[in-house]
Amino acid sequence: MVDLKVNLGGLQLKNPVTTASGTFGFGTEFADFFDLSLLGGIFVKGITLKNREGNDYPRMAETASGMLNAVGLQNKGIDYFIDSIYPEIKHYNTEIIPNVNGSTVEEYIEVTEKINEVEGINAIELNISCPNVKEGGMAFGVSCPSAIAVTEAVRECFDGTLIVKLSPNVTDITEIAKGVEGAGADAVSLVNTFLGMAIDAQTRKPLLSTITGGLSGPAIKPIALRMVWQVFNAVKIPVSGMGGIMNATDAIEFMLAGATSIQIGTANFIDPQVSVKVIEGIENYCKDNGFDSVTDLVGALEV
Amino acid sequence: MKHVQDFKVKTYRWLNDENYILTLQGESLETEILPGNFAEIRVPGIADVFLRRPISILDFNPTENTISFYIKAIGKGTRQLGELQIGETISIVYPLGNSYSVVEEGKALLVGGGSGIAPFIQLGRELKKRNIQTTFLIGGRTKNDVFLTDEFSEFGEVLVTTEDGSRGEKGFVTHHSVFSGDFDFNKIYTCGPDPMMKAIAKIAGEKNINCEASLENMMACGIGACLCCVTPTVNGNKVVCTEGTVFNTKELGW
Ligand SMILES: Cc1cc2nc3c(=O)[nH]c(=O)nc-3n(C[C@H](O)[C@H](O)[C@H](O)COP(=O)(O)OP(=O)(O)OC[C@H]3O[C@@H](n4cnc5c(N)ncnc54)[C@H](O)[C@@H]3O)c2cc1C
Ligand SMILES: Cc1cc2nc3c(=O)[nH]c(=O)nc-3n(C[C@H](O)[C@H](O)[C@H](O)COP(=O)(O)O)c2cc1C
Numbered sequence A: 001m002v003d004l005k006v007n008l009g010g011l012q013l014k015n016p017v018t019t020a021s022g023t024f025g026f027g028t029e030f031a032d033f034f035d036l037s038l039l040g041g042i043f044v045k046g047i048t049l050k051n052r053e054g055n056d057y058p059r060m061a062e063t064a065s066g067m068l069n070a071v072g073l074q075n076k077g078i079d080y081f082i083d084s085i086y087p088e089i090k091h092y093n094t095e096i097i098p099n100v101n102g103s104t105v106e107e108y109i110e111v112t113e114k115i116n117e118v119e120g121i122n123a124i125e126l127n128i129s130c131p132n133v134k135e136g137g138m139a140f141g142v143s144c145p146s147a148i149a150v151t152e153a154v155r156e157c158f159d160g161t162l163i164v165k166l167s168p169n170v171t172d173i174t175e176i177a178k179g180v181e182g183a184g185a186d187a188v189s190l191v192n193t194f195l196g197m198a199i200d201a202q203t204r205k206p207l208l209s210t211i212t213g214g215l216s217g218p219a220i221k222p223i224a225l226r227m228v229w230q231v232f233n234a235v236k237i238p239v240s241g242m243g244g245i246m247n248a249t250d251a252i253e254f255m256l257a258g259a260t261s262i263q264i265g266t267a268n269f270i271d272p273q274v275s276v277k278v279i280e281g282i283e284n285y286c287k288d289n290g291f292d293s294v295t296d297l298v299g300a301l302e303v
Numbered sequence B: 001m002k003h004v005q006d007f008k009v010k011t012y013r014w015l016n017d018e019n020y021i022l023t024l025q026g027e028s029l030e031t032e033i034l035p036g037n038f039a040e041i042r043v044p045g046i047a048d049v050f051l052r053r054p055i056s057i058l059d060f061n062p063t064e065n066t067i068s069f070y071i072k073a074i075g076k077g078t079r080q081l082g083e084l085q086i087g088e089t090i091s092i093v094y095p096l097g098n099s100y101s102v103v104e105e106g107k108a109l110l111v112g113g114g115s116g117i118a119p120f121i122q123l124g125r126e127l128k129k130r131n132i133q134t135t136f137l138i139g140g141r142t143k144n145d146v147f148l149t150d151e152f153s154e155f156g157e158v159l160v161t162t163e164d165g166s167r168g169e170k171g172f173v174t175h176h177s178v179f180s181g182d183f184d185f186n187k188i189y190t191c192g193p194d195p196m197m198k199a200i201a202k203i204a205g206e207k208n209i210n211c212e213a214s215l216e217n218m219m220a221c222g223i224g225a226c227l228c229c230v231t232p233t234v235n236g237n238k239v240v241c242t243e244g245t246v247f248n249t250k251e252l253g254w
């Protein structure tokens, strides 16, 4: 028997496989395809203080081995999540991790304070890296002082595990990682999407209403893997790694590079059952290679 | 219930060099498939096509476990789907989306064009079961763009318009004489290019007739998880792949 349990900054996960925010809805969208209780955790879609309609259509463009999105945090607000959505999903035997967003530090605080009151939620993911909103979002995550300020403020009002989601759209991701570690983050998750763009040469128009959007999928995997490796070597807090994971081998690579747990994003659109396959694949890899615990993989890259 | 399931390519029926009917066979089949439902098809054997492709379900056969699609090859994915080997495995996620609401009485007009006519086979059959007098109005550029009319004629009268007049009345569907004179339909269903559906919705509005349209927005997941496919409505942004694809045209503000 392989021990699949991992500890992500105090948050106990029954296995390292979680689903990435914005790509897995609130989980229920996938309930027809597999038992959600098999997952280590579900990072639910980005939540803000108030209802947000998101960006105009079109919000999606396919790219070589990936996609651009410009959803812009469409959601019904934190009260709706707590009153109407969480009661529907809390019975799943998995960690439900809200992805917290704001245009101002005050908004981040207000959303977090509300979540802090909810029984059963043990962690939040602080999204300071959304490239698709005009105010807030990535603006917090691309400068060290603002990343530190918002992390410190949220740390003060949250008792559970604080995971800060980092933007890859920076010169040196390790600086931001060290900054939020110092500000009280229990873990970091990376990467969010890369700022990108797509053009229709025939119409001479951008393919996204917002002109630029966030690139995800296998196209970003080598860069994401490099960043996970760099951050793993720069900080002591654990890393939740993601970016283009399509199968168990990809997930294992992220763990070898230093991720304690991994998140599956865009791959959910290609195969709604991919996350269970990744859990099985990781377990088999450990068996085949004589690892008793999946934690033995973390940072086990031989260099 | 939604499934992700492997099927095998059973047959192709080519209607011309870019329109075909693809029939797949599975070991089992979900039979709760409603008129307007679609599937997300994984295009095998081509690295360029990353995301699944949304395609309406044309028809299905529970005794043979087959499901079919009417596809117009307009790009790399829809071309590749026409070039698979018989017996090749293909994964689909289905059935997705809401459905047309089938009227229980009166007369129905179904207006379609292009690849948007696929849902009308199932819809026509359901209407016929309820003894609804059904008329199909199918538009195309030329007679070579008008398909499935033999199939539709099993369920009702078929009218055609072509832009060059090579079949049926000349002009766009909205110019057809069915809209002038005595117009006693109590329901219009439409599926096809947006400008066509908007024009039909406008006529429906003027005549104060209930009209439903099925949208074909760009989709990434098809199951309501990514929120890429939204459309603005009078009640805010709605998710086309789950809250649609069928909407009342009044709700769309058309
Ligand atoms: C709910 C739904 C039902 C559909 N039903 C059918 C059907 O029954 N038969 C059929 O032939 N087609 C149908 N379509 C359209 C079909 O999905 C697109 O033609 C297909 O995705 C194009 O893929 P491609 O790889 O061939 O094109 P690409 O090479 O990716 O692109 C070629 C062109 O197609 C356009 N395109 C790409 N994706 C879509 C899309 N989702 N909708 C419209 N245009 C698109 C692109 O903008 C581009 O201009 C449906 C679409 C939706 C959303
Ligand atoms: C459609 C879409 C919506 C997303 N929404 C969010 C979000 O609300 N919050 C967030 O932190 N990340 C969001 N992301 C980013 C993903 O969680 C993930 O960081 C990114 O897609 C990289 O992983 P992947 O390549 O496996 O998809 C979104 C990604 C996509 C594709």
Ligand code: FES
Residues within 6 Å of the ligand: B218, B219, B220, B221, B222, B223, B224, B225, B226, B227, B228, B229, B230, B239, B240, B241, B242
């Ligand atoms: S395509 Fe993902 S929500 Fe509709």
